[in-house]
Amino acid sequence: MKNSLEFMDCQGCGKRVRTTARQCHHCGREFQPDKLDSHLETEQEEDFDYEDFLEREFGRKPSQRRRAWWWYVAWVVLAVMVLGIAVDALRLIPPQSP
Numbered sequence: 001m002k003n004s005l006e007f008m009d010c011q012g013c014g015k016r017v018r019t020t021a022r023q024c025h026h027c028g029r030e031f032q033p034d035k036l037d038s039h040l041e042t043e044q045e046e047d048f049d050y051e052d053f054l055e056r057e058f059g060r061k062p063s064q065r066r067r068a069w070w071w072y073v074a075w076v077v078l079a080v081m082v083l084g085i086a087v088d089a090l091r092l093i094p095p096q097s098p
Contacts, residue, residue: 006019012029023030 007016008019009015010017010024010027010029012024013027015024015026017024017026021031
């Protein structure tokens, strides 16, 4: 895994550098190999939980009821549009005289 293209944040300047770098090319801070390996191990052990992230960032998880509500609105809007097109089409047909 030494030749992989993984990145980390420099602790000196915060810029992204390769995990295989000996020093930061932005600020020149040198990295110690044992710290690089420990950084990779901790990064690989972490599992990203998207639902937990949403809860932390936005305060609560989106409810399924709210999502279903939008589908109902979309269907009603679509039905009104189709009904309007049908009514306009019927107006264009001239009445037939006997």
